Amino acid sequence: MTADTLLSLRGVHTHIGAYHILHGVDFDVPTGEVTMLLGRNGAGKTTTLRTIMGLWPASRGEVRFDGRPVNGGTARLATPDIAQLGIAYVPENMGIFGDLSVRENLLLAARGARTLADIDTGRLDWLLGLFPAIRRFWLHPAGKLSGGQKQMLAICRAMVEPRRLLLIDEPSKGLAPAIVQNLVAALRELKSTRTTVLLVEQNFAMARALGDRVAVMDDGRVVHRGRMDELAQDEGLQQRLLGLALGAHQ
């Protein structure tokens, strides 16, 4: 691990009930970069994010955030305590509070804020500009939003305040093409403010557009680590690692 590493996983194993899902996951997430976690369904990507957040205990190995052990070994921080270190997590199921309004969902995610007035208005305007539907349904119950709008709200919650690390499980899922473009632009902007990002993504075009680094998982292990631009240029490697048909992402 170098001084520029914000998050590192070393030999992480995770068991879920009788299933042994992660078999020694190793990778680093460098500060201020976008790292893409790719791989086929069932490779262990979502379990890796959940283990980072302490939602599953690491049965062996260690997760370190900013040099501090957070999961594995003797360290077992509770998920809220891991989040308090400055990590925002957008889970695959979005975790929206359906009975609360869109506004209340956002307010809950802003840790320091008791009222909207406590939230940086410039940042809120920026977010609502990216996702106009969130502004439009501001006072509606979040449960009434469409699938794609719920995804937007989940991402807004993660971005409503600055965080050191952003973990998003499939950010582009269910989003219309215009919104995916907005999201790519937003994540680039966050990167320019030294926010560190770790994304699980199936949309290779988005992975290629955003990623600095890539880790590819298969069967509970990281089988490839490197620069995203190198993977983007190597169609043979894409085919071998991801099963991408040649020319499929053109």
Added chain:
Amino acid sequence: MLETRNLGIRFGGHVAVDRVSCAFRPGTLTAIVGPNGAGKTTYFNLVSGQLRASEGSVHLDGADITRESAPARTHRGLGRAFQLTQLFANLTVLENVRLAVQSRRREGLNLWSVWLDHRDTLERARSLVERVRLGERADVRASSLPHGDQRKLEVAMLMALEPRVYMFDEPTAGMSVDDVPVILDLIRELKSQRDKTILLVEHKMDVVRELADRIVVLHNGQLVADGEPSAVIASPVVQNAYLGLAPHAQAA
């Protein structure tokens, strides 16, 4: 033929689907596109019976099914896969598909009592599980599957129902890139049967371009464009409201 006439629903003051009239003929794959929140899934819910219409009607082969329950519509041949996956979480992959096969054959839904008598039901379920490449996970509980595999399972269950109308709501969202062609092949095969009516909500425009015979565009609950794919994709409403391209970029 499936048809909606002035079909609409409002939630409080919000009109989610606004008097949509549209007919879908057998042998045709219609892609339904539109921005997030345009009403695509709500329209599906109205057609399949998950929601009751505030106005208008739904017709299948001449019968008015507007007042029928979702299960009654399924028995008439309307099959639906969901955007947010719906499975029996505590049953295995094979048991889920087997239930769908049994439902189609109206054998009743007892998993155990008819086990030996219905070997062909089991074989049919197994072949569908293999078709969506879940053979190795046939005995895994649905709740333990990664999301992309749950989507594949849902498609297998839809196939098991052998409906006349197939409604797919973003079938490949969250699916591994190497699994996407498996689902697209299944949809192509359904198309080739020429007697199936297929409705597909999909954001991946390369998929839409390849599969659709026709594109319907919903925007703010209204049907705003309907026609042959290349013309609809080139239309300003799709270029601006949906793809987010500036007008000068239309040729790209």
